Amino acid sequence: MRAIFLSTCQVLDRVTVALCAVACVVLAGAVLGTVILRFGFDSGFIQLQNLAAYAFAILMILSLPYCLRRAGHVRVEVLSERLPDGYLRIADSVALVVFLVPVFGLLAWAWMPDLIYSWSIWEGSIETGGLGGVFLVKTTLPLSGVLMILQGIAVLLDPEGVGA
Template sequence: MRGIFNTVRWICMVLTATVFLGQLLIVLMRYLLGFGFLEIQDAVNYAFASLVALSVIVAFDGGNHVRVDVFRQKWDDAVNRRIDWLGDLLLALPVFGIMLWAAFPLVKSSWVILEGSPETGGLPGLFLVKTCLLILPALVILHCLQRLIGAVRQAFK
């Protein structure tokens, strides 16, 4: 599992560079040279959408997701771990399970028609970006299950 999360982290770094350099190129071309390419704008949009979706699991895996730290800092590590487990079990798993279930028809129909850019002359491959709507919840669910299974193993040692 660690290899999957490290790969996603690396992909997010590449996507970040793509968004930054692509947007810089768009601005320079538009304001210095007076023209632009729709394909570059689509590539930046696709990279940004993918980055937003995939960075959720990077934050989740690194423990950088949103918490109410005002309370957490007063409690010991055992209490915080139990709260994290309850959050995984009662919040993350159901929410991301529903997201996976709800996104599947959208992604499936996008793959059936091999959906591309809504702009005339834009890039093909929007269906690949929409696939991130399935990858995101699947990875979060795997991460939560991994943590919960680890907690159960630890409890029975």
């Protein structure tokens, strides 16, 4: 069961990495296109600006589980240098149970009414002539919360602590 869970989390991590890579390329292309259009041709394209904003939002939101899986999170601990080696493992376990699971579980649960409404109206851009699909971007927030919980558990179950 543990091996199946870890391999599932590894597949989800790879999908997250792919989505982050695509979002990064789309973001760079959209910003470059916007700058070239604005300063080279003195014209604007609101859909391209919306695309850049959507790609940035997706990249930032999905970077959370990516970073957690690789132990890239920032630690603000003054005492950890003086404590035994097993301290970080215990601190991570406690943080997962006390903070990560409840906070990201609440995030995913509390966001659902807004997400359901957004999907029901196929929410689009607030700007006139803007790009549709805000409901897809909003979907990544609870998705990221679920991925954070799964990757946090996977980090604790993985013998090395950091996998991928």
